[in-house]
Amino acid sequence: MARIAILSVPAYGHLNPVLPITGELVRRGHSVTVFNEASFEPLIRATGAGFAAYPPVIHLEDFSRTLKDGDMIAWIEMIFSATGPLLGATYAALRDDPPDLIVFDGVALWGEMLAKKLRVPSVSISTTFASDAFARDFGQFVQDTLNAIKLSPRFFVAVLKMTWHGALAMPSPFPPLVPRRGTKTLMMTSRDFHPPSRIKASSNFSFVGCSIAPHTRQEAFDFSRLDGRPLLYISLGTLHHGNSAFFDTCIDAFRDYDGQVLLSVGRGTDLAPYANAPANFIFAEAVPQLAILERARIFLTHGGLNSTHEGLWHGVPMVAVPQQLEQFHNAQAMQAAGAGITIDSEIHGQHVTAAALRAAIARVEAGHAGFAAAAAGIGATLRDGGGYVEAANRIEEVAGRRSAAIQPESAIRPLSGKA
Numbered sequence: 001m002a003r004i005a006i007l008s009v010p011a012y013g014h015l016n017p018v019l020p021i022t023g024e025l026v027r028r029g030h031s032v033t034v035f036n037e038a039s040f041e042p043l044i045r046a047t048g049a050g051f052a053a054y055p056p057v058i059h060l061e062d063f064s065r066t067l068k069d070g071d072m073i074a075w076i077e078m079i080f081s082a083t084g085p086l087l088g089a090t091y092a093a094l095r096d097d098p099p100d101l102i103v104f105d106g107v108a109l110w111g112e113m114l115a116k117k118l119r120v121p122s123v124s125i126s127t128t129f130a131s132d133a134f135a136r137d138f139g140q141f142v143q144d145t146l147n148a149i150k151l152s153p154r155f156f157v158a159v160l161k162m163t164w165h166g167a168l169a170m171p172s173p174f175p176p177l178v179p180r181r182g183t184k185t186l187m188m189t190s191r192d193f194h195p196p197s198r199i200k201a202s203s204n205f206s207f208v209g210c211s212i213a214p215h216t217r218q219e220a221f222d223f224s225r226l227d228g229r230p231l232l233y234i235s236l237g238t239l240h241h242g243n244s245a246f247f248d249t250c251i252d253a254f255r256d257y258d259g260q261v262l263l264s265v266g267r268g269t270d271l272a273p274y275a276n277a278p279a280n281f282i283f284a285e286a287v288p289q290l291a292i293l294e295r296a297r298i299f300l301t302h303g304g305l306n307s308t309h310e311g312l313w314h315g316v317p318m319v320a321v322p323q324q325l326e327q328f329h330n331a332q333a334m335q336a337a338g339a340g341i342t343i344d345s346e347i348h349g350q351h352v353t354a355a356a357l358r359a360a361i362a363r364v365e366a367g368h369a370g371f372a373a374a375a376a377g378i379g380a381t382l383r384d385g386g387g388y389v390e391a392a393n394r395i396e397e398v399a400g401r402r403s404a405a406i407q408p409e410s411a412i413r414p415l416s417g418k419a
Contacts, residue, residue, distance in 0.1 A: 002401035003031045005094060006049070007086075007104040007111035010037035010060040012238040013306050014105050015044075017127045017188050020213035020388035023047035025395065033099075035090060047216065055089045058082040072325070076177075077154050079109055084161025086110040091117055091165070101399040106179025109171055113162070115182065117169040121398050125186050125391070126179035128305055129329060130205075133195040184398050186391050189309065190381035195333050206394055209385020210309040212290065219286045226282075226295060230259030232361065233296040233316075235289065236323065237304045238266065244273070245351060246321075250300070251277055253354035254361070262292065290314075298364055300357070303327035303342070308334050313383065315376030317368060319360045322347050338374030340364060 004025060008015050015036065025032050026048035033050040037059055041051045062078055087110040098118045104111020106126035115122035162170065172181055176197070179185055181204060191200060191207040199205040234250055236243055247265060254261045255278040262282045265271070274283040289307070293299060293314040301307045303320040308330050311318045318340030320331035324347060331342040341360055345352040364371055386393070 001029050001031060002101055002396070002399040003099040004033070004101045004103055004395070004399065005090075005099040006032060006034040007090060007102065007108045007114065008034055008036040008040070008044075009105045009108055010040060010054075010058060010062075012060075013304055014107070014127050015040060016216070016306055017211035017388075018105070018125060019043065019047055019216040020211050021125070021391045021395070022049050023213070023216065024388050024392040025049075028392065028396070030396075030399075030401070035093075043216075052093060054086055057085045057089075079107060080159065080162070081154060081157075083109045083113065084164065087113050087117070087162070087165055087169075090114050094118060100401065101395065102182075103395060104180070104182065106185070109162075109180055112171050112180040112182065113165060113169045117165060121400075122182035123184050123186060123395050123398050124179050124182035125188060127188050128178060128326065129189070129194055129333070130176045130187075130197045130199045131178040132176035132199070133197040133329070182398075184394055186394055188391070189305070190378070190385050192381040193312070193333060193337065193378050195329070207385055208390040208394065209382045209387045210306075210313065211388040211391060212310065212313055213388055214288070214290045217288050217290060219288045221284065221287045221292070223291075226260060226262075229280075230297040231292075231295055232257060232259060232261045232298050232300060233264075233292050234261065234300040235264040235287075235307065236266070236302040237307055243323075246346075247274070249352060249354050249357065251281065253357040254278075255280070257361075259297065262287065262296075264289070297368070298361060299340075300361070303331035303334070305330045309382055312337075312339060312375050312379040315372050315379050317364045317371035317375055319343065319357070319364055321345070321352050321357075337378045338371065339378060340371055340375070 006022060008018055022032055022034060033052055034044045035052045035054055036044060038053040039060060044051045090110065091114055098120055100120065102111060102115040102120055102122040104122060104124055106124050185205045187194065187205055187207045188211050189207060190209055232254060236246065247263060250263060257280060260280050260282060264284055264287045267286050269285055271283050277283065289310060293310055293316050296316050299311045299316045299318045301311060301318055301320050303322040304327055318334055320334060320340060320342045322328035322331050322344065328344060328347050334340055335342045341363060343352055343356055343360055345356065
């Protein structure tokens with residue numbers, strides 16, 4: 001049995017792929033404690049792992065705000081500013097009885113530094129593409145420079161706090177910026193789907209497919225509301241929920257859609273304004289997305305990597321309407337694979353129109369068989385990596401403790417019975 005500390009970050013898109021890995025490690029008999037913001041405790045404890053709360057330094061709202069704005073420099077400053085305090089807190093919690101292994105999210109800079117400071121092996125888990133896969137254009141470079149100048153005092157203070165923990169603990173200067181490297185770095189995607197990047201030639205990076213496990217999802221849904229007609233599923237994920245303007249555009253676009261339209265509007269969103277929506281619409285705050293995708297004909301998505309992976313896993317053609325730059329890159333990879341199309345209006349500050357949405361869905365409907373086949377092909381590469389089971393195998397290898405309790409192969413097969 002190994003004693004494992006997992007340093008996560010307060011964002012559903014980062015935590016959801018780690019939950020099945022956590023549960024698998026617990027099932028194999030390892031002692032696992034996960035550090036995160038207090039609000040995520042119920043989700044984490046449901047895996048059987050222990051939980052430790054970060055001090056109130058970094059919050060879900062911080063991730064949401066910086067990623068919604070698409071300000072990469074503000075996001076980096078947020079990570080840098082959180083690193084000193086979080087490193088101090090986690091080091092104090094673990095220094096007297098260090099774990100056998102540190103597992104950290106690929107953006108958790110404090111996790112990389114903690115492993116160095118405690119002198120224990122580490123595994124980094126990346127739930128995003130590597131940052132070197134995407135070049136910044138000249139306009140973005142100029143804006144980044146201006147933002148960096150504006151935030152330079154905060155960067156200076158943040159780096160000073162990081163340096164206080166010792167030169168030997170400082171993070172690796174080698175690119176890419178994201179993910180941060182561990183003794184082993186796990187990429188939660190497939191080599192086939194990941195855009196060109198130097199990490200593909202590095203033995204430090206292992207592509208293990210995507211981490212999908214329906215039993216870690218807690219949302220409820222009355223499936224009797226689905227009547228068997230073709231299902232158009234629409235979701236903007238957890239960061240961009242409550243976008244009433246976009247949802248109203250969807251109503252205009254698909255009031256005459258020849259099937260049902262299920263729109264997940266986000267936790268805490270008031271459903272009352274949609275009480276008089278067209279009869280073919282179903283509105284819900286949140287849904288069990290994996291089970292819905294098993295039944296969906298087309299997925300209208302924001303292009304978050306988890307949602308994109310899940311659509312591909314189920315062989316569902318997609319129309320992506322990215323809300324920020326990272327999602328645009330994910331959507332580009334999906335489109336390049338032939339699994340759907342991308343509408344880039346929103347990332348350029350223009351609201352997508354009902355006509356554009358209708359045209360995109362019509363185009364996917366017309367070529368549905370080809371789009372679905374391409375999605376299923378990439379989905380197969382995501383499954384072949386082994387997912388959360390293979391991730392647990394790699395973690396055990398680094399920890400030097402291997403369990404005989406390996407999950408049966410059937411547990412990582414895709415859901416069956418798609419309508």
